[in-house]
Amino acid sequence: MDSSALPAESSARPRWPRHVLLAGRLILGAVFVYAAYAKLREPWMLFAMAVNSYHFLPEWGATLVARGLPWLELALGLFLLTGWKIRWTATAAAGLLGFFFALMLYTYIKNPDSGTIHCGCFGSGEILGPLTLARDGALLALALIIAGGSFVTRARRA
Amino acid sequence: MDRKYTKLWTMVTLTLAGLMGISSLSLPARPGARQSKPPQTRPVQPKPSLAEITAGKSLGTKTAPILIEDFADFQCPMCRSFFLGITRQVIDEYVSTGKVYLVHHDFPLPMHAHSREAAKWANAAAVIGKFQEVETALYTKQESWGATGKVEEVVAGVLTPAEMKRVRALYASPEIETAIQHDMDLGRSKSVNETPSIFVTHKGQTVPINAVGASFPFMKQYIEYLLKQ
Numbered sequence: 001m002d003s004s005a006l007p008a009e010s011s012a013r014p015r016w017p018r019h020v021l022l023a024g025r026l027i028l029g030a031v032f033v034y035a036a037y038a039k040l041r042e043p044w045m046l047f048a049m050a051v052n053s054y055h056f057l058p059e060w061g062a063t064l065v066a067r068g069l070p071w072l073e074l075a076l077g078l079f080l081l082t083g084w085k086i087r088w089t090a091t092a093a094a095g096l097l098g099f100f101f102a103l104m105l106y107t108y109i110k111n112p113d114s115g116t117i118h119c120g121c122f123g124s125g126e127i128l129g130p131l132t133l134a135r136d137g138a139l140l141a142l143a144l145i146i147a148g149g150s151f152v153t154r155a156r157r158a
Numbered sequence: 159m160d161r162k163y164t165k166l167w168t169m170v171t172l173t174l175a176g177l178m179g180i181s182s183l184s185l186p187a188r189p190g191a192r193q194s195k196p197p198q199t200r201p202v203q204p205k206p207s208l209a210e211i212t213a214g215k216s217l218g219t220k221t222a223p224i225l226i227e228d229f230a231d232f233q234c235p236m237c238r239s240f241f242l243g244i245t246r247q248v249i250d251e252y253v254s255t256g257k258v259y260l261v262h263h264d265f266p267l268p269m270h271a272h273s274r275e276a277a278k279w280a281n282a283a284a285v286i287g288k289f290q291e292v293e294t295a296l297y298t299k300q301e302s303w304g305a306t307g308k309v310e311e312v313v314a315g316v317l318t319p320a321e322m323k324r325v326r327a328l329y330a331s332p333e334i335e336t337a338i339q340h341d342m343d344l345g346r347s348k349s350v351n352e353t354p355s356i357f358v359t360h361k362g363q364t365v366p367i368n369a370v371g372a373s374f375p376f377m378k379q380y381i382e383y384l385l386k387q
Binding site: 002015041042045046049050051052053059062116117118120125 | 236248290352353354355365366367368369370371372377378379380383384
């Protein structure tokens with residue numbers, strides 16, 4: 001009785017939210033992998049200078065972030081692409097993007113005329129500005145949707 | 159009859175000679191006419207070439223493995239910080255040892271009232287080989303001349319009277335203005351819109367450096383990394 005009821009219930013639900021979540025995590029995963037690749041292909045000092053331009057960490061902290069963050073991004077990207085522990089991976093990605101977005105927004109509001117602060121999002125050379133903020137905001141929204149969606153999906157299954 | 163004509167010809171000849179003599183004294187010389195002395199009212203205009211000015215603003219050996227280009231504004235506080243905190247140490251450790259070729263490019267921003275004037279003085283000093291002295295003086299005393307506009311005083315403070323005389327003459331030459339404009343056009347071609355903008359070139363690859371986040375330890379590690387490549 002129970003075994004026959006389950007397929008009928010799942011077939012009644014629309015499939016598009018799952019497809020949206022799948023597409024979303026593939027896009028976000030690819031973005032994370034690319035961000036990691038862009039940083040790792042350059043010497044870490046260039047990314048360290050970008051981190052240092054935000055003036056929120058001492059130099060040793062900027063060095064630590066510059067050496068460690070690209071690997072964290074690579075791991076998150078691969079987990080998102082494979083869907084491994086998606087709820088926690090998506091939550092971690094949303095947390096990381098939320099932190100980046102808050103930091104970028106704060107720095108931009110504090111120095112609106114300074115076009116010399118590098119975003120550091122995809123390697124060196126990209127200046128922090130409205131476009132980088134809009135892009136990171138969109139990625140944060142996507143990460144939140146994936147995290148929220150994966151929790152909802154899990155709750156429905158349970 | 160003949161004597162009468164001879165007298166007449168002599169008088170005509172003498173009159174013409176006299177008139178020519180007077181005209182040569184009073185009329186201005188034709189352009190291109192050779193003169194034994196330059197006119198006293200017009201000073202000699204030195205004409206430094208663009209290459210000469212650029213070379214004067216460059217430090218080190220052209221064959222150095224690393225090229226660092228610095229687009230700067232003498233009145234910009236961040237350029238001052240970069241120069242005092244990083245450039246001077248790069249000069250001491252890497253330019254003097256032939257590892258880095260450092261090129262200064264002027265990018266005076268319109269928001270700074272005296273930066274173009276400062277750039278002109280520095281370019282004029284570059285022609286006589288005194289760029290580094292003037293650059294250091296302009297940055298170290300930036301706050302003072304930035305407020306008063308007395309750029310010339312700062313420049314005069316590091317040059318001898320004879321050097322200052324030459325630099326004053328060069329300051330007015332249009333070639334100096336052309337050299338600054340050339341630097342600005344070069345900067346725009348590299349999407350420079352803020353100062354300082356730093357570019358590091360190694361093995362044909364140019365990378366922009368984040369001047370705001372740069373520090374000498376990071377720059378040192380980056381230069382060392384490039385030298386090992």
